[in-house]
Amino acid sequence: MLHIKRIYKEDYPNGKKIIYQYHSDKFYDVSYQVQENGWTIDFTLKQFDTPFHKYLEGEIFEDYLEEIECYIAEIDEEEVGIVSCSHEKWNNVLRINDIHVYSQYQHNGIGSQLMALIKTRAEELGARAIVLETQTSNYPAIQFYKHHGFQLIGCDLLSYSNTDMENREVRIELGLVLEA
Secondary structure (H helix, E strand, O other): EEEEEEEEEHHHHOOOEEEEEEEEEEEEEEEEEEEOOOOEEEEEEEEEEEEEEEEEEOOOOOOOOOOEEEEEEOOOEEEEEEEEEHHHHHHHHEEEEEEEEEEHHOOHHHHHHHHHHHHHHHHOOOOOOEEEEEEEEOHHHHHHHHOOOOEEEEEEEOOOOOHHHHHOOOOOEEEEEOOO
């Protein structure tokens, strides 16, 4: 049985490492054009020539994140997933900093239960929206977020490097407007 519990930074004096990894066969190709009276940005779904693999180690309790809330999902006391969020009071949104289900436990509803927890926390905090970032190369995550009602709200063409578009890893922001 799945159990979700809150964890705290002070319980991890040496930090709480997390490994992010995903595989994707598809990506959203981004084209950008300057026009006389504005700009055009287009996202077109394409197939990778060879599957894309991403592996990144991180720290769940980053120092720059204020008032972070972190929850782990466990099955039989084994960690199977994690989600963290921060309430950005200046614009009253709840930002999902991280959401990850370990690969061997994916497609079992754990991510959906973590997302339900986030939606409940957003309502409890009176947030007007939930926002998050992902990359155009992370097609499985984008599909998951779309399934949960998130829509594209913006992008950053230079977030990770000066060649994000060529690398097919453009940062996109997704958002879910909550009922008032």
